[in-house]
Amino acid sequence: MPELPEVEHVKRQLAALIGTSARVSALEYFRKDLRFPLPKALLKSLPGKELLEIERRAKYLLFKFDDGWLLSHLGMSGAWREIKPGEEKILHDHVRLSFANGPSLIFNDPRRFGFIDWVAENEKTSHVRLEHLGPEPFDESFTPEYLFAKLRKRSAPIKSMIMDQRLVVGVGNIYASEALFRAGVRPSRAAGRVTREEAAKLITEIQIILKAAIDAGGSTIRTYKSADGSRGSFQSRFFVYGREGEVCLSCQKAKISTKVIGGRSTFWCSRCQPK
DNA sequence: CAACCGCCCTGGGAGC
């Protein structure tokens, strides 16, 4: 489900929902086996702490407290939503985070690929989930020189490379296909055969599409919903994702192709995206 | 190290 735009959208909605100076009144687990075990100590240590801010790093939500961060990954099907007093829990509600002077939030995740962890104050860059992450796509360090150097001499498909969170974070399966389409590079091309100019174009297109998707509230393919239960709309603006067999919206000639690359469905136009 | 593959889990949709 969620790539960077969806996580960023959820972050903004949660921040607006909770406001400032909210103090945790309770953290409850309804099951302890999400993808990774939930830190049991949090049940006692989190209540009483004041939420200072909600941040996003890569596809992680980070609830900032004065001595660390509650880290939340949505996996493929995870969602945070507000639960009103007296409202019944529903299937796959796994965690509840309540604020004394604010709302109660529920983490729901049918597939349980999501997880929650604690990042201590001094672990922001060394925590096991964060230490290998590459630059944010909007960071000034994500330059054509950086990308081109990383791609050089690599035989893996360019699509697999830009989805590798060590290279750049936040680009998942959907936006990888879309960004490569806009950049005019076929997803199957060996990374080392991407030119310097194409690398520069790819950065631009990754940034453009992620920004546009954030503004549209993300993309909803199947189940993704943001914190207020609404669905994203960016899926209506895909050029290639899920359009197998349809005439290309750009050249109006070739039909959109698909195949599995790196275990993920991949879409491209054979005319607009040279090998 | 790089590349690849299987796997975690559940639900929705397609096809019969």
Add this chain to the structure above:
DNA sequence: TGCTCCCAGGGCGGTT
């Protein structure tokens, strides 16, 4: 209407 099969936006861990 109901069954079975296939697929899904992420990331880890093992193997070659």
